[in-house]
Amino acid sequence: MNIKLRITLRECEGALIRLLGTIERRGHALVNLSSRPAGGQSAARNLSLDVDCGGRNPDILVRQIRRLYDVVEAAWYQLPEYQAADAHLSYEATSPAMYGMVVHRRENNAAAEGGQARPGVGVNG
Amino acid sequence: MDMPSNASYLKATQVPAPVPLLNGAQVLVRTLESAGVRQVFGYPGGAIMPVYDALVDAGLKHILCRHEQGCALAADGYARVSGEVGVCMATSGPGATNLLTGIANAYMDSVPLLAITGQVPTAVMGTDAFQEVDIFGMSMPVVKHSFIVRDINTLQDTVLQALEIAASGRPGPVLLDLPKDVATAECHFRNAVVSMHTAPSEQYGLSDLQRAATALRDARRPLAYIGGGTVISRSHDAVRAFVNHHQLPVVSTLRALGMIPTDYPGFLGMIGMHGSKPANHAAQECDLLLCIGARFDDRVTGKLDSFAPKARVIHIDIDPAEISKLREADVSLPGEIAPALRFLTDQAPLEIDHWKKHCTALLDASQFDYNYPGEDIFAPGLLRKISQRFAESSNGKAIISCDVGQHQMWVAQHCLLTAPEHHLSSAGLGTMGYGLPAAIGAQFATPDAPVIVVSGDGSIMMNIQELCTLKRYGLPVKIVLLDNSCLGLVRQWQQLFFEERFSEVDLSDNPDFAVVARSFGIAAKSIERAAEIDEGIAFLESTDGPCLLHVKIDPRANVWPLVPPGQSNEAMIEGCELEDQS
Numbered sequence: 001m002n003i004k005l006r007i008t009l010r011e012c013e014g015a016l017i018r019l020l021g022t023i024e025r026r027g028h029a030l031v032n033l034s035s036r037p038a039g040g041q042s043a044a045r046n047l048s049l050d051v052d053c054g055g056r057n058p059d060i061l062v063r064q065i066r067r068l069y070d071v072v073e074a075a076w077y078q079l080p081e082y083q084a085a086d087a088h089l090s091y092e093a094t095s096p097a098m099y100g101m102v103v104h105r106r107e108n109n110a111a112a113e114g115g116q117a118r119p120g121v122g123v124n125g
Numbered sequence: 126m127d128m129p130s131n132a133s134y135l136k137a138t139q140v141p142a143p144v145p146l147l148n149g150a151q152v153l154v155r156t157l158e159s160a161g162v163r164q165v166f167g168y169p170g171g172a173i174m175p176v177y178d179a180l181v182d183a184g185l186k187h188i189l190c191r192h193e194q195g196c197a198l199a200a201d202g203y204a205r206v207s208g209e210v211g212v213c214m215a216t217s218g219p220g221a222t223n224l225l226t227g228i229a230n231a232y233m234d235s236v237p238l239l240a241i242t243g244q245v246p247t248a249v250m251g252t253d254a255f256q257e258v259d260i261f262g263m264s265m266p267v268v269k270h271s272f273i274v275r276d277i278n279t280l281q282d283t284v285l286q287a288l289e290i291a292a293s294g295r296p297g298p299v300l301l302d303l304p305k306d307v308a309t310a311e312c313h314f315r316n317a318v319v320s321m322h323t324a325p326s327e328q329y330g331l332s333d334l335q336r337a338a339t340a341l342r343d344a345r346r347p348l349a350y351i352g353g354g355t356v357i358s359r360s361h362d363a364v365r366a367f368v369n370h371h372q373l374p375v376v377s378t379l380r381a382l383g384m385i386p387t388d389y390p391g392f393l394g395m396i397g398m399h400g401s402k403p404a405n406h407a408a409q410e411c412d413l414l415l416c417i418g419a420r421f422d423d424r425v426t427g428k429l430d431s432f433a434p435k436a437r438v439i440h441i442d443i444d445p446a447e448i449s450k451l452r453e454a455d456v457s458l459p460g461e462i463a464p465a466l467r468f469l470t471d472q473a474p475l476e477i478d479h480w481k482k483h484c485t486a487l488l489d490a491s492q493f494d495y496n497y498p499g500e501d502i503f504a505p506g507l508l509r510k511i512s513q514r515f516a517e518s519s520n521g522k523a524i525i526s527c528d529v530g531q532h533q534m535w536v537a538q539h540c541l542l543t544a545p546e547h548h549l550s551s552a553g554l555g556t557m558g559y560g561l562p563a564a565i566g567a568q569f570a571t572p573d574a575p576v577i578v579v580s581g582d583g584s585i586m587m588n589i590q591e592l593c594t595l596k597r598y599g600l601p602v603k604i605v606l607l608d609n610s611c612l613g614l615v616r617q618w619q620q621l622f623f624e625e626r627f628s629e630v631d632l633s634d635n636p637d638f639a640v641v642a643r644s645f646g647i648a649a650k651s652i653e654r655a656a657e658i659d660e661g662i663a664f665l666e667s668t669d670g671p672c673l674l675h676v677k678i679d680p681r682a683n684v685w686p687l688v689p690p691g692q693s694n695e696a697m698i699e700g701c702e703l704e705d706q707s
């Protein structure tokens with residue numbers, strides 16, 4: 001099943017890596033990620049992630065994410081099939097220094113389908 | 126709702142004015158002291174030297190283990206017995222990586238642990254400096270949380286937060302990585318008031334409890350399945366009152382052994398791969414499984430699809446992420462165990478006589494026979510006798526700390542365990558080398574209780590250097606080393622599941638363990654015949670300081686019963702069945 005995760009994350013060292021690690025280690029595949037500051041006074045970010053859960057239960061994943069200390073809130077929504085098929089890796093984290101991570105580019109599948117290739121935006125890379 | 130907290134480290138720091146100027150290392154040590162930490166298990170090195178300098182003038186007791194893994198596992202044992210956060214520390218690089226197994230061990234068994242690592246100065250972090258490893262990144266999958274303290278002004282708060290996170294909710298290990306320049310920078314030590322962010326957590330309500338009560342009342346064959354969560358939350362009274370009130374049959378995981386007194390008539394023993402026949406059969410037959418602080422671990426369930434196939438499930442756990450993770454719960458009770466059980470105890474006693482009689486019959490039909498013919502030492506009988514003797518002489522205070530292997534299962538099956546925190550066993554990670562350092566931690570936590578290590582000839586070698594720690598601190602830990610000249614559990618699996626193709630399990634070139642122990646300054650004795658058992662036990666009882674009883678046993682001895690990996694618990698095989706076949 002493909003789902004969209006909406007997560008509010010406190011801006012702490014390692015927070016994003018911890019989150020992404022949890023998603024992958026718990027057996028889910030990250031397909032797409034975007035991020036923007038949560039705004040207001042809070043030092044937090046809102047993340048939107050498309051995740052392929054395979055046969056695993058998204059409810060459990062969300063509970064596992066919620067218990068991460070840096071996570072302020074997490075929720076999931078079912079992703080329509082056509083969006084899942086078009087999904088590619090594009091990282092839009094706006095503050096690479098904050099996350100201190102390197103994301104490897106991955107070819108998206110749009111070119112293979114005859115569409116316009118959209119290179120993934122790599123953070124620090 | 127806020128995560129329930131069983132600790133109050135946040136309000137710990139109270140210093141009288143005027144506030145002194147301290148360096149980071151001193152701030153760390155003072156904060157630990159002010160939070161009530163009494164001892165740390167550690168090993169020094171370059172990046173953490175400022176902290177060791179601060180320790181010279183501190184009240185905080187430092188226990189020098191002889192390997193960082195020993196430090197982490199000793200802190201784990203300390204935490205399990207005391208209920209406090211265990212604290213360990215190491216230098217950067219190899220010191221930090223050596224802690225990792227212990228951190229993972231604490232993670233898998235939800236043990237509150239604070240691991241402090243020195244780090245290279247912030248200016249050279251990320252440059253592959255001498256003894257630099259990214260321990261923050263390496264440990265991420267096995268910590269509850271972690272911090273790199275880059276600013277001296279946040280250190281005090283971070284230490285308190287780290288302790289609080291380790292202890293609160295579902296406990297676990299927290300890593301605090303301290304760069305050397307932060308440890309030497311200065312700031313004012315102050316009255317710390319720390320605010321904690323806690324993510325909203327699910328919590329059961331009255332209607333959930335009522336649904337659970339109804340499900341319980343409607344059941345004809347209810348079974349309580351208790352796990353480590355009951356121990357961590359110290360829900361002993363609530364669990365015992367609940368099962369007593371309803372006279373409910375109970376099965377236990379490895380971690381909860383000792384929670385239900387063995388003379389309670391409905392106690393069916395340990396469930397799972399090396400569980401008892403009554404426990405596994407009752408689970409297969411029950412129509413309601415009340416899972417209390419357990420997590421349907423694969424060692425418990427065997428083939429998950431065929432586990433407790435007729436049962437509805439009520440699941441109580443402080444960690445909502447455990448509920449329905451592997452087995453869908455019909456009634457979910459995320460939250461604290463004790464209040465939920467008190468609610469269920471307030472209901473009218475269940476009328477389940479027929480089921481209780483059936484469970485009693487299961488028990489009666491599978492009494493273990495400790496009469497073992499021949500001259501060899503029969504490990505289950507020996508362990509049972511030792512545990513009974515020490516339980517009696519210590520008024521139920523004796524602690525048994527196990528290593529990993531066949532001997533660990535024999536302890537679980539045959540030892541008299543009077544309380545779950547008196548049984549230290551690496552359940553989730555199965556860490557060979559756990560027993561001795563955990564016993565060291567346990568002995569520091571309870572100086573007056575007898576602490577007994579049960580180890581194997583493979584496991585003891587994993588942390589044998591800690592014999593030195595026993596000697597250094599004069600800890601009267603008693604080691605029972607079951608020497609079968611092989612990696613017994615692996616040998617057993619090769620015998621049963623790999624067509625007796627024995628591969629790298631022979632340890633017949635072991636050293637003379639009694640000589641090894643004596644060379645560390647530890648009294649030792651070897652026995653190998655059943656007739657010497659009483660002499661061996663007398664040696665353990667009469668030796669004041671640390672001692673080691675080296676027990677030679679038959680290399681072919683196996684642990685029974687056993688559920689073959691990946692199969693249903695119904696496929697349990699017992700030794701005699703197998704021997705009949707062969």
Ligand SMILES: Cc1ncc(C[n+]2csc(CCOP(=O)(O)OP(=O)(O)O)c2C)c(N)n1
Binds near residue numbers: 528556583612613
């Ligand atoms: C650190 C570690 N390495 C390997 C294993 C795999 N393992 C599990 S039990 C076992 C054999 C243990 O041998 P021993 O300590 O002599 O105990 P016995 O089974 O003979 O009682 C091994 C190698 C492990 N659990 N932990």
